[in-house]
Amino acid sequence: MAITLSDEVVKNAIDTAALTRRLRILKRRSRFKALLLVAPLMLFLISVFVLPIGLLLTRSVDNRDVSLALPSTAEVLSAWNGTDQPDEALFAALASDLKFSSREQVAEVAKRLNNYESGIRSSLLKTARTIRNAEPPYQPKFAEIDKRWAAPERWNALKQAMPATTDFYLLAALDLQRGENGIESVSPENAVHFDVLVRTFAVSISVTILCVLLGYPLAALMARSRGWVANMLLTLVLLPFWTSLLVRTSAWVVLLQSRGVVNSGLAWLGLIDPAQPLELIYNRVGVLIAMTHILLPFMVLPIYSVMKTIPPVYLRAAASLGAPPLSTFWRVYLPMSMPGVSAGGLLVFILALGYYITPALVGGPRDQMVSYFIAYYANQVTNWGMAAALSAILLVAVLILYAIYNRLIGIDRLRIG
Template sequence: MTDATAGDMGRAAAEARRADAAETGPVLAADGSPLKVSLNRALRAQKMRALMLIAPLLLFILVTFVAPIFDMLFRSVENQIVSETLPRTVVALEDWDAEDIPDEDVFAALSYDFMEAAERRIHTRLGSRLNYETTGLSSMFRRSGRGVDDVGEGYADQFIDLDAAWEDPVAWAAMMASPDWTAAQAEWAATLAADGEDAAGPEPLFQLAADIRQALPETADAYRSFARTVQTEDADSPLEEEPWNTVYLALYRDLTGATATNLSAYDGPGAAMLRTAADAAQGFETVDLRAVWEDMDDGWIELPVWETIEAFSDPYTAGYFLSAVDLQLTPDGVAAQPEEQRIYILLFQRTLFMSLVITLSCILLGYPIAYLLSNLPMRTSNLLLILVLLPFWTSLLVRTSAWKVLLQNEGVINDTLVWLGFVADDARLALINNQTGTIIAMTHILLPFMILPLYSVMKTIPPSYMRAAKSLGATQWTAFWRVYFPQSVPGIGAGSILVFILSIGYYITPELVGGRTGTFISNRIAFHISESLNWGLAAALGSILLAVVLVCYWLYDKFVGIDNVKLG
């Protein structure tokens, strides 16, 4: 049969199969659907079942691991407290040249912001935040919070002397409130009188009238802050409370400033009273706001205070990360911290160095133990393995406290060395409150994390390999080094990763036995979280520590290979 004939027969067979398929249609499943569609549906269902099985674990990881990491990363750059607490001041400082103390406009904005912050009791939080950058601001903000009530008092007295109606909360509300709020408030008051507080609920949130906002922009803004703060913080009504003194300050500035001409077009409630006040305000005794704030605290006329507020006014900042590497953000840019405040680079270096020493110590101590366990009879090795695991049954705090007893100058180790004559009684070894104590205690605590991976890998190495090497003329050492040791390297890698990552973030043991020279960066992170409450800096330090661990992991994978790591 020729090739041409064979080709013709093949084409004929293919055409016959296509004809049969056209007549009979696609292959169907038991339910009558095409087999291909049915298989795809079954595959999707199988994948969904597998996904549902791992969904609880995935959700647990997202909630307890991924979400906290993202929250930490966000906190390390988040700095909205300045712009949220002093919003008007931040805007006013945009035109400040940073060469001299800000002008009256900035101090007026500070007065409005600080009064509201003091009433909301959040000014101390801002003081604590800025105190991380400039020492003394926390106490300055607390003192200023006690005296800010008096800012604008001189103008309040002059307006009230001019017309007693300026002291009337109802007159103020009638002039400032929008008609919609006035109607809603009246309806709320009627419900309150008829049905009680439970039925009425809270008073409608104050709303400004559009025309008064245009006529008296500063006054309207200051009064709205007053009214809403009274409602939300004190559960009172602006119809019953006299405005803050800063509202009178704003009124004076509106009536005598650049926006005074806006009043001519205003014909709403209180228009006549406002025009009378505008004419009289030209002769009012002025108040030097700088002097008022200086009387509260001398710091307000010091340039570094305003430089700090301006430098950290952005809602997001790199200041925490700069502080974490011993730098600082200044009006002139990034600069080094004063030498006596540079501690974090040293702590990072110490943490990495001591973690490496602890890892190497665990390798040196753990390898012989794992080798012994893997080569002993099963009954004996299991018994000894229980002794390796025994420390896990004891609290970490108890084990660390035991090392304090052993390592102190009058402790068991020093007493034994003195008794044996190795050291003189007046020259006892300093084994605690230093790096030595931290390394000894942490090596003991983390040693099982090195032994277990080594043991599991060594158990998989056939003993016949060593016998074969020795039968070929190798010495015991050569057989071990050339045959056995290379096969145990994956266990060393796994144990090293475990010990290094655990040690780099350890906190309790360095805190108890490390003293001043044996603590880790994690101890400083804990300090900022629980004592100084500088969570932003703690988050930045934690983020850098996380980055260091990831870089170390990447370097290990690049030069050793993560594929070579085994747990058995």
């Protein structure tokens, strides 16, 4: 029997649907195979990069140590209104927690509570040592140890430290605190972190501008050079990567000190008085010089890679149309090289934000950046909350910078090759 036209259409539709399903299955298989190929790398990045950073950032709002070490006190304080005089139930709950807590737990709690009330650390440690052998009633015994236990302010400090999460560290990183009227600024003598953040951004912007001013002409020279001259210039740019950061920073200490190479050379040329050398070290000048030298290759290489792709015919066409060299550079060459400038500027600025070794070695006390204080809180005073809060603010600042860059320029233009 002859196949009708409608049967042929139905058959073609069935074949098309089967082919579509087959292509969809093949596409899923290819995606699954690609996922299997990158899965080890993704697991590695998550385990050694994303997860540790995420755990650190959670410490900026984590406040469970006090409530876990003082569970009975936390339960009684949750029902206390914060204004009445503390009763025997509060003292009994705290005494019970102090008796059953180890010395290490009490020391950690005391250190945490000291962020909410200055001087409570020594008072709590003394109270814990004394109250272990005491019997009820506890209220008069607490008052004998420290009269401040009878005041509601002391117990309000404990109550503020009891919630599992807190914004104390994030606010403190911006020199803010919660007061009677809400969020307010801390006293001027305790305001430190906001100035440090402003200083960090000021130094990073200054270093980025210096790297652009020095790196752009050098990249243009490299792009125009040929043969052994181009190879030599590229080698000189890459040479600092063969030396450790610590060695390069220490070399600037030798060069910039009062009787160092720079001052000795200027004195030999008669440009300065040998008895009055220039102050080039342990100040902002030394920080800018050392950081610019270290970060300059990160600016030169992106600009150079973009300039190498600019066809010379565009410049010759502009010249043939009567454009002077300055106009050719401003209207043709500079716009075409801007993707490299923006990529290098973004890279240098982000790297400069987190610099620690260079400002610590060549800068003075008023030139330390936020990374120094993160290391200080993490390594010296073991205040992980403040270290995490400063890290979180720095990360948020980078994300905001990325968003602004993507909105104004577009991240798709960040190409360096």
